[in-house]
Amino acid sequence: MTKRALITGITGQDGAYLSQWLLGKGYEVHGVIRRSSHRGVEDHRLRWLGIADKVHLHDGDLGDLSSLLRIVQDTGPDEIYNLAAQSFVASSWRQPVLTANITAVGVTNMLEAMRIEAPRARFYQASSSEMFGLIQEPMQRETTPFYPRSPYAAAKLYGHWITVNYRESFGLHASSGILFNHESPLRGIEFVTRKVSDAVARIKLGLSRELRLGNIDAKRDWGHARDYVRAMWLMLQQEKPDDYVVATGVTTTVRDMCRIAFGHVGLEMEKYVVIDPAFYRPAEVDVLLGDATKARARLGWAPETDLNALITEMVDADVERIKREARC
Numbered sequence: 001m002t003k004r005a006l007i008t009g010i011t012g013q014d015g016a017y018l019s020q021w022l023l024g025k026g027y028e029v030h031g032v033i034r035r036s037s038h039r040g041v042e043d044h045r046l047r048w049l050g051i052a053d054k055v056h057l058h059d060g061d062l063g064d065l066s067s068l069l070r071i072v073q074d075t076g077p078d079e080i081y082n083l084a085a086q087s088f089v090a091s092s093w094r095q096p097v098l099t100a101n102i103t104a105v106g107v108t109n110m111l112e113a114m115r116i117e118a119p120r121a122r123f124y125q126a127s128s129s130e131m132f133g134l135i136q137e138p139m140q141r142e143t144t145p146f147y148p149r150s151p152y153a154a155a156k157l158y159g160h161w162i163t164v165n166y167r168e169s170f171g172l173h174a175s176s177g178i179l180f181n182h183e184s185p186l187r188g189i190e191f192v193t194r195k196v197s198d199a200v201a202r203i204k205l206g207l208s209r210e211l212r213l214g215n216i217d218a219k220r221d222w223g224h225a226r227d228y229v230r231a232m233w234l235m236l237q238q239e240k241p242d243d244y245v246v247a248t249g250v251t252t253t254v255r256d257m258c259r260i261a262f263g264h265v266g267l268e269m270e271k272y273v274v275i276d277p278a279f280y281r282p283a284e285v286d287v288l289l290g291d292a293t294k295a296r297a298r299l300g301w302a303p304e305t306d307l308n309a310l311i312t313e314m315v316d317a318d319v320e321r322i323k324r325e326a327r328c
């Protein structure tokens with residue numbers, strides 16, 4: 001029997017890689033798509049991976065329970081991956097209520113749709129290392145206390161606990177993946193790795209002369225999104241639902257990540273990076289470092305891409321993209 005998966009956030013970075021992974025496993029892949037006025041551009045990541053015509057898209061919104069009920073009823077999924085969110089931390093101070101409505105209450109909407117229409121399905125919630133915020137242990141694992149530092153992180157914390165609660169209250173197969181930062185050439189341009197890879201490519205090609213950044217002393221545990229979607233899938237293949245940290249176990253400053261990117265094309269970052277307080281956040285998460293021992297032991301998961309390979313792949317992809325756009 002062909003398995004069916006339903007993905008919210010299918011047009012995002014993780015949704016695209018997860019779709020590719022599931023199609024490779026023989027799944028029928030359905031996705032929820034929030035139609036915008038920019039019709040035709042929403043699925044550019046799926047097109048980049050060459051899978052846009054292999055997935056089924058359904059109009060819906062995490063804020064609209066009736067649309068989710070209808071989609072779950074129509075698709076009858078075996079697995080539901082809730083990846084949709086207002087996911088840019090910096091924006092969450094400017095749009096705190098929207099962030100709460102989608103990133104927090106949206107999870108309850110999706111869980112309700114599943115509980116009512118497909119209680120035997122398996123559920124994955126995209127939780128975040130941002131929930132650790134002001135870290136309470138040098139390495140963060142499943143048992144580390146949370147301390148959110150942004151409206152986004154507070155909303156994700158709610159999403160995490162409502163998932164745990166639905167598991168315990170209704171016996172749903174609901175798991176929460178506490179994923180540390182994960183990047184790729186498909187990353188949105190507002191996130192720091194992609195902002196850097198895009199700027200480095202432009203500077204190299206003579207199209208730009210500087211890169212304005214905020215706090216480059218912040219440290220993150222960065223992995224490749226392609227590796228991390230495998231962990232999501234593995235969680236739903238377990239007999240029992242549970243929560244897992246997914247991380248590489250290596251932390252690096254934004255400064256050193258930048259140095260890798262500039263160095264890859266033979267440039268010195270010091271000549272181009274300008275610190276701009278406009279990119280400082282009202283409250284910062286200074287350092288994150290994940291301990292994925294549980295995922296390694298129980299899921300047999302391990303990352304395959306280190307930071308150097310990740311950043312150079314991103315810079316190369318941006319150089320190619322910008323050259324291609326210049327030819328058009």
Ligand code: GDR
Pocket residue numbers: 087088089090127128129130179180181182190191192193195212213214215216218219220254279281284285
């Ligand atoms: P983050 O990712 O907030 O960790 O959340 P982001 O790439 O936005 O920031 C990482 C760190 O870089 C610092 N920084 C800058 N960040 C951005 N975006 N732009 C800048 O110019 C800049 N200069 C310095 C930030 O202050 C921060 O410390 C990501 C998101 O994908 C979340 O949705 C997800 O849950 C977590 O990762 C895990």
